Amino acid sequence: MYEDKNYIEGLLSGIKSLCIGLKTTMREFFTKKITEQYPENRGKLVMFDRFRGSLTMPHNENNEHKCVGCGLCEMACPNGTIKVTSEFYTAEDGKKKKRLVKYEYNLGSCMFCQLCTRACPHGAIEFNQSFENAVFDRSKLILVLNHEGSKVMEKKVVKKAEPEAKSKEQTA
Amino acid sequence: MFDFSIISSWLHGLLTGFMPEWAAILTESILVALVIITLYAIFAIVLIYMERKVCAFFQCRLGPMRVGPFGTLQVFSDVFKMLTKEIINLRGTDLFLHNLAPFLVVMASMITFACLPWNVGAQIIDFNVGIFFFLAVSSIGVVGILLAGWSSNNKYSLIGAMRSGAQIISYELSIGMTMLTMICLTGTMSFSEICQQQYAEGWNIFRGHLPAVIAFILYLIAGNAECNRGPFDLPESESELTAGYHTEYSGMHFGYYYLAEYMNLFICAGMATTVFLGGWAPLHIAGLEGFNGIMDYIPGAVWFIGKTLFVVFLLMWLRWTFPRLRIDQILSLEWKYLVPISMANLILMAIIVSNGLHF
Numbered sequence: 001m002y003e004d005k006n007y008i009e010g011l012l013s014g015i016k017s018l019c020i021g022l023k024t025t026m027r028e029f030f031t032k033k034i035t036e037q038y039p040e041n042r043g044k045l046v047m048f049d050r051f052r053g054s055l056t057m058p059h060n061e062n063n064e065h066k067c068v069g070c071g072l073c074e075m076a077c078p079n080g081t082i083k084v085t086s087e088f089y090t091a092e093d094g095k096k097k098k099r100l101v102k103y104e105y106n107l108g109s110c111m112f113c114q115l116c117t118r119a120c121p122h123g124a125i126e127f128n129q130s131f132e133n134a135v136f137d138r139s140k141l142i143l144v145l146n147h148e149g150s151k152v153m154e155k156k157v158v159k160k161a162e163p164e165a166k167s168k169e170q171t172a
Numbered sequence: 173m174f175d176f177s178i179i180s181s182w183l184h185g186l187l188t189g190f191m192p193e194w195a196a197i198l199t200e201s202i203l204v205a206l207v208i209i210t211l212y213a214i215f216a217i218v219l220i221y222m223e224r225k226v227c228a229f230f231q232c233r234l235g236p237m238r239v240g241p242f243g244t245l246q247v248f249s250d251v252f253k254m255l256t257k258e259i260i261n262l263r264g265t266d267l268f269l270h271n272l273a274p275f276l277v278v279m280a281s282m283i284t285f286a287c288l289p290w291n292v293g294a295q296i297i298d299f300n301v302g303i304f305f306f307l308a309v310s311s312i313g314v315v316g317i318l319l320a321g322w323s324s325n326n327k328y329s330l331i332g333a334m335r336s337g338a339q340i341i342s343y344e345l346s347i348g349m350t351m352l353t354m355i356c357l358t359g360t361m362s363f364s365e366i367c368q369q370q371y372a373e374g375w376n377i378f379r380g381h382l383p384a385v386i387a388f389i390l391y392l393i394a395g396n397a398e399c400n401r402g403p404f405d406l407p408e409s410e411s412e413l414t415a416g417y418h419t420e421y422s423g424m425h426f427g428y429y430y431l432a433e434y435m436n437l438f439i440c441a442g443m444a445t446t447v448f449l450g451g452w453a454p455l456h457i458a459g460l461e462g463f464n465g466i467m468d469y470i471p472g473a474v475w476f477i478g479k480t481l482f483v484v485f486l487l488m489w490l491r492w493t494f495p496r497l498r499i500d501q502i503l504s505l506e507w508k509y510l511v512p513i514s515m516a517n518l519i520l521m522a523i524i525v526s527n528g529l530h531f
Contacts (some may be wrong), residue, residue, distance in 0.1 A: 025492060033234050096425060
């Protein structure tokens, strides 16, 4: 490094770079500390948005979710964590349709890769920020994500041709 | 200024009142030794806590927070842990030397600790060649480190000890040079006279202006290396040598090294305070009599400890900023940079003093 400079130049540039280092650490000394004191600040601890806590299926206030039971997430999962049970029924207009019966998610074998949420065409599942996943029994890790008596959200804006066609393609 | 010798002479009078002279002096010596050892332990605890907090803050963390308020009891619990641990004697070690080494290290740092001027009249070892004595005694620590490395019968310990020896002995040179520069300015080697002079005429770092500031910076660099700390901690570089010369030590024997490391830091800072920043002398600004009067009301010990902790903070700042140097870089820094600069600085100081250009 300093072989190609002469002695004085090397000395001065060395001192300069040392001072830059000292300045950086001194600035760091006065910045806000990022340590979270976890059990104490449990009430107001907010994890960052992209944190992958555990898989959830958001439901709206009418107990409706967006899952159509296509099973793409189940196929995308490398660990076999997700088990989607669906059934066919005849709707009022006489068409045969598929609907979700049970969406089982095994937190114990999930590796939080987010492939399922990427695979979902409707954005029906997502990861939330809860990380307190410890339980005493392994069976408690198998979660049913769709709520009791919930049903799929009826599409009100399906008059637009394009997404309609797309969703038909997938449900078929 | 409050003169501590009032208390010590009162105690001496009290003791000689009911016991012969020799017994009084013996009692005083024991009392002083107890005080030194207590202070030694207290300051080690303060410094370890400070190191952990300062280090954490430089790394954008909080440091110890759980044991006691703001983690203040953390170090006490660490000390108790250390005291209860077993001292293991390993097969193949030279038992006598192995057990002797930590005591040499602690002894060296305790004797140098006793040199520090705490207040007016509160000095334990004070005679006309004080700085000389300080430099000589501080080198006993190297013997302890080398013995530890040799007697451990472990290649990592030996490499660490050899590195430490090479490093301490070479940096001793620039410490000696910077001290010589300051002696050139003060004209005395006695710590009490140096402090008295700085009380009367202002701190040496202001009196000696440019060469004193250069000497101060050189002293901080060399002092950090003397303590085996900071960017110069390759004798105990944990990534290559596990822990260097104290790899094979456990329990309180390891604790002594730990203690001595932190106390050497304190002593190094205390010596910088004494020689450059006025020791117990309060901050005086020429012409502001009222301000000087107020400053005089703050006891000398507070000034001394405050300034020392400030210098300790500077050293910790260095330590947690720079990455560790290689052995060749350490030696080239010393022999190609620090020694020539300190020699030139000594000549500059001599010119300034002989022409009366200082304040």
